[in-house]
Amino acid sequence: MKQRWKYPFAVMTLAAVLTTGTAMPSHVMADGAKDTTAIEEVVAGELPSIGSISIGGSNTIELKQASLSNAAESGRIVTFTLTVNNQGNNEIQFIDYWVRLKSSSGTSFPVTLFAADKDKNRIPAKSSMDFRFYAKVNDKTNLEDLSFNFIQWDFSRSDFEKPIGSIAIPKDYSLLTAVGSKRMATIGNEPMKNGIKRVSVSKNDTHFLPTIYFEMENTGKRGAKLPELQFNLRTAEGLLYPLNVSGIDKETVINPLVKKEVTLTGSIPIDVNESGWQLQIAETVDLGNNQTVQVPIAEFILPDSTKEEVSVGRDYEFSNEDGTYGIRLEELKRLPWEDEDLLTAQVTLKNNGTQSLSIPNLTGYFKLDDAVTVDATIIRGDKVIGLQPGQEITVQYLGKIPYTYDFSDVKLYVQEKKETSQQPAPGVPGGDNSGGGKVEDLIQFVHNSDMMVVPAVGSGQKQKIDDVGRKAQYSVREVHTFTGKTGNIVVALVEVENLEKRFNEVSKLVAHFVNPDGEVYPLNISELKSKVSPGGKALLHLSGVLPQGAETNDMQLFIGQAVKEGKLAGKEDVPDAYIQPLAFALPLEKSEPSDDLRNIEFFPYTLSMKNIGTTMNFLSGDLKFSFDYEFGKDILVVSNTENHKLVIEIEDSDGKFQHAQEFSLESSAESGGGGQPGGGGNTLQLGSHTAVVNINDPELVFKLESLDKYKLNVYYQFQPGQRKLITSKELKWFYTAD
Structure with missing residues (x-):
């Protein structure tokens, strides 16, 4: 376990179980990668006539587009279209003709005109007209078993019927469109070119999760108002599964020469054969008497799906009733936290459409080695209430496991929760954990535990957090060790730059030092009392107690956004986790003091x-130490140096006398003073000033035996008893040093 954080520069990879389909020439996906799910621009045209019979002269009745589907309760429904072609100079009345439907065994099935076609009759000269029929047949009847027998009413005959022809459906008849081709069909009374753009199939433990990207193009001269369409996935066994539709509804109008992309999603049991799938487009037609039937318009063969490995940062898509979203897994990490470990995943959502979208109610979980399910808390750090076209936001998934638990593989299941009273979607462990709602799987990512380390950037390099409303850039400037009598305090100075366009607070953070053996040292973080200006910077002091002799050269600094009960932590909150980890290699500490005052x-x-000088009254033992100083600060940097001090010490060369004076810094001053003594309240003020330190020691004349040289030492004091020597210079007594 200790090796998890040892190799910070490991190259990260990620595999997602996504499957795609078609073997046609490729097109370019959103991320520029090639995808073999594109289709050629091959247009199959409208479905050909099954057959025709003559009704005199050059006039014919054609049988078109026969299909068979399951009835609502029992049996099957046959639907078919008859087209009357009048090539003569006089009108034809369809009432003079009829069709009888029989099976090969001689069973007759009554046929009925669709309600919308019952008022049709007269076919003008030089025109055609379609008549749509349906008939209920038994479960064992197939299309190739049927024959269509046409009659003309003749009242001079005893049965009033004159047979005029018969058409049988060939055994090889099919509505299916080959892979890579588009199909012309009349939809909304206009010719429409339809085709599959690409297909992807992910899966969870119990279900395949297909996503089909479908395109409709109006090639007519008028806008086409779409009828009520139903998209179904049909398996090789003939099982029919309805698909969810995004991008169109029954009120959609597709204007001439306009293309409309439709996203279809569904859930298919994992036990179903994955090969031989088909897409069926059907129009819901009113039969009257509160009955409807789905009449197939076009059908497409879906190619067998193939597995594809996906890397971090690659874009995929999912759709719901609101629209189509891009989704990208940025990282999946295992992080140290107290006596546990955290599983964190960062997912980016993007609006790929041209209209604003709401933010889906995401949920999900982790699964370890296909055996252990770990609940995930969803955290959003952005300040966004909707997604504009092209806009991205990040969503965090957070789970906890014992730090001693080892696993090989981890899966992240990304889901969406629907606020309904329906039962949870199949394949959701435990159903809906938060009460009242349906959970639908969107995508599943697979990862290897060996690649879950957080890569650390080198010394001085910067890293960003890009959450909307919290954009900031982090870097480690310096490391300082403050020695004490019982232990050392190590402080990392972290610079945070506000990348937003408004004043902003620095996010509450969690931080650790982690050594190469995996030992974790939690750090305290200085709290800022003011916001940071746009383009301004904040300086955070991250401090922790390390054992004597501990080296920081090989350590890493982990920084994360603090979390409390599933939300980003506020100033007063005690964090219970963290997300969006950043890791930094620590810069080498400057251990030797400078001699430049x-x-x-x-x-x-x-x-x-x-103008550093000393004077002394040898009779009274009064020593006066004074200097001129210029004290400056980077005005764009917000920091909290409360209790931080600068300590100036004079020490005689023979070591018998020394005196240290503490100076408060302007941001933590509790009293004025301009450098004048004031019961320990000396303060360094910004700008140019003079400081005087008065020392009274009656024995001083006996301590300064040589009266030759002394050292002027400058310490930075982090807290009482914890100092670091930053400057030291040897000077002469009773001389003024420039």
């Missing part, structure tokens, strides 16, 4: 000292 740096401050 004109350029003392302790970011965001700078101090320059000159």
Whole structure:
């Protein structure tokens, strides 16, 4: 387990179980990768006539588009279209003709005109007219068993019927359109070119989850108002599964030469044979008496799906009733947290359409080695209430496991929760965990535990958080060790740049030091009291106690966005997890003090000292130490240096005398003073000033034996008892040093 964080620069990969279909020439997907699910521009035209019979002269009745589907309760429904072609100079009355339907065994099935066609009769000269029929047959009847027997009413005959022809359906007759071709069909009274753009199929433990991207193009001269269409997936066994439709409804109008993309999604039991699938488009037709039937318009062969490995950052799509969304898995990590580990995944959602979309109510879970299910909490850190076209947001998935638990593979199931009273969708472990709603699977990603380390960037490099409303850039400037009597405090100075266009608060963070053996040291983080301006920076002091002798050179700094009960933590919250981890290699610490008193740096401050001098009254033992200084600060940096001090110490060369004076910094000053003594309240003020330190020691004349040289030491004090020497210079007593 300790090796999980040892190799920070590992290259990350991710595989998602997605399947695609068709073996036709490729097109370019959203991320620029090739996808073999495209189709050629091959148009099959309208379905050919099954057969025709002559009704005198060049006039004919054609049998078109016969289909067979299951009835609502029992049996099957045959639907077919008769087209009367009048090539003569006089009108034809369809009432003079009829059709009888029989099976090969001699069983007759009554036929009925669709309600919408019952008022049709007269076919003008030089025109054609369609008449649609249906008939109920038994479960064992197939299309090739049927014959269509046409008659003309003749009242001079005893049975009033004159046979005029018969048409049988060939055994090889099919509505199916080959893979790679588009089908012309009349929809909404206009010619429509229809075809499959691409297909993907993901799956979970119990169901295949197909997504079919379908395109309709109006090639007519008028707008086509779509009828009520039903899209179905038909399996090789003849099982029919309705698909959810996004992009159109029965009120949609497709204007001339306009293409409309439709996204179809569904859920197919995993036990169903995955090969031999077909897409069926049917129009829901009113039969009258509150009865409807689905009349197939076109059918397409779906190619066998093939598995495809997917890398981090690749775009995929899913659809719901609101529209089509892009989805991308950015990362899936295992992180240290107290006596547990966190599983965190970052998913990006994108509006791929041209209209604004609502943000779907995402949910999901992790599954380890196909055996252990880990509930996931969904966290959104953005400040967005809807998705504009092309806009992206990030969503975080968070779960917890014992830090001692080992696994090989992890799956992330991305789902959407519908606020309905329906039962949960198939394949959802435990159903709906939050009460009242239907959960639908969207996509499943698969990952390997060996690749779940957080890659650390090198010293001085920057990393971003791109959540809308919280965009910021993080980097580690320096590391300082403050020695104490019982232990060392190590402080990392983290710079946070506000990338938003408004004043913004720095997100509450969680931070750890992690050593190469996997040992984790939690850190305290200084709290800021003000917001950061646009383009401004904040300096955070991340501090922790390390054992004596612990080296920071090989350690990493982990930073994450703090979480409390499934939401980003506020200032006063005690975090219970973190997300969006960033890892940094720590810069080498500057351990040797400088001897330059004109350029003392302790970011965001700078101090320059000159005219440094000492005077002494040997009789009274009064020693006066004074210096001029210029104290500056980066005004674009917000920091909290409360309780931080600068300590200036003078120490005689023989070591018998030393005196240290603490100076508060301007941001943490509790009293004024301009550098004058004030019961420990000395303060370094911004700008140019003079500081005087008065020391009274009656024994001082006996301690300063040589009166030759002394050291001027400058310490940065992080907290009482914890100091780091940053500058040291040897000076002469009773001389003024420039």
